[in-house]
Amino acid sequence: MTVTRTLVLYISVAILFLYAIIAVFAPLLTPWDPHAISGTPLEKPDALHPLGTNDTGQDILSQLLYGTRITLLIGFGAAILSVVISTSVGLVTGYYGGLFDEIVSRIIDIFMTIPLFPLLLVLALFFNPSIWTMSILMGALGSTHGIRVVRSQVLSLAQSNFVEGARAIGASDFRIMTRHILPNIMPIVVVKFVTSSQHYLVMGVGLSFLGLWDTTTIDWGTMINQAYSSGGVALGLWWWLLPPGIAVVGISLALALIGYSFEEKFNPRVGVNRL
């Protein structure tokens, strides 16, 4: 890794930490209760309301800071689920092979042809899910690509000499999978986790922007939605619309750059010319 790449990684990790701190300490950092009507509607930014108020008179800065929580939870929650599913299914199918592998692979082939975002839209319209159900659906349905990646790695590792060596000392299959193969695929699992949390975070903001779950939930997607639907955009109230958008771009960029840095570190053949 070059110096600039390392620097970019540090900055990105710092940004991620900043968001995490905001999410954890939101109650201490916010001047107002985000649900409370703390001023008159559509106030301009001033000392009391640094980013003004929305159409019901709620403080926008407080909403922005509190919104970090839900937005991050959806993104990382779905990513954790997705990585757990893809690692375990990929390990088992890649290691044992055979009929089970064949069946799972064909099912994944089918699911991979269906685009995730429209599928989630349809599911959301029919089942009116909570944000948790939505996050689980995202993680589960989005794990197909991860399963493929992990499985192909495991396929080659399962043939390697050290796995045969482990079998020769009488290690059980479970032990070989967890102690010998899993540590070897951790790099790609970590990269997959970082890139998919970015992916799901943006997707979650997109879904909530479309108003697919409870609109009283405070997250960035809902905020942008309100700014649109309540005339904030038409009135040119940029302090309402831009902050949540910039917040999304900021964390998305940080996660993407962390993902690239890891990927490049674990696989030096990846090109260096993408920032």
Next chain:
Amino acid sequence: MSGEPVPKSASCGCSRNNLLRVSDLRVRFDTHSEEVRALDTVDIGLNEGEHLALIGESGCGKTVLAQAILGLLPANTRIGGTIEYRDKNLLAQGEEEIRKIRGRKIALIPQSSAHVLNPVETVGDQIAEVLTSHHILPPDAARIETTRLLGEMGFEKPDLAYRKYPHEISGGMRERALIAMALSADPEMIVADEPTAGLDVMVRRRVLGMLAERTRDRTLLVITHDLVTASALSQKIAVMYAGEIVEAGTLREVLESPSHPYTEGLLSSHPSRGLRPIPGISPLASSLPDGCRFAARCPRATCSCRKNHPELARTCGNHEVRCRCDE
């Protein structure tokens, strides 16, 4: 070493107190287009405490035999014959029973030490795994025992060696670590597959000495293409060619009066005996000739050699040869 009398191997090859008895073993691999005959009618008997060297060139089926004994062959394999370990046919055992034998009763020192260790786990943890996965010792005790064993295997700072990753130590050290791994569960029998491949002469001598010392009271099957390794470790020798045993006997019988032309060729291709390689290459295991498998390279081959496949026949004592060119 070859001249020393060995107590238990004095009886003939058909002895009943065999620890391991491989009879009529045939191994076939089915590939998409052809059948690969890796092993044919292999018979091997090993009494307790006996050391047998299996020599032959690359691709003759030595490693397949080692894998067959430990039940490590891939799924597309067809196996015939029997492998009896203490009168129990290993080929008829389930995976769970075989797993209890592997490492614990019969340990393998695998080929290519550079690849056989997990690159992301420390050497010590991998050795300790033998003890923990067979529930011989709890993890803490296994760690202490492994450190002690590493010390015995000539590692100067066993604590430090325990924490090294495989790429951080030299080839000779890796080989010694693998020997430690094979010994750690105190197995009755060790199968050593090319234990000194890729080591320079000095390191090889040290590793061989260590292996000879540590396997003195055990049964050993050493697989090698190297006559020095074979003669340093064993009293009996079996020569393999194209999936068959072509000559077997005591080390002295085979090395001093080789009866099969392949063995003769193998001996005279050794640097100390003139470095005269055998012309030609061995036949493909997917297209073996009907007659003697060595006939195409044999200086003494006759018409009948190319037509009729010879059987392993006893010449004198325990000396067996698969050649009919004298008839």
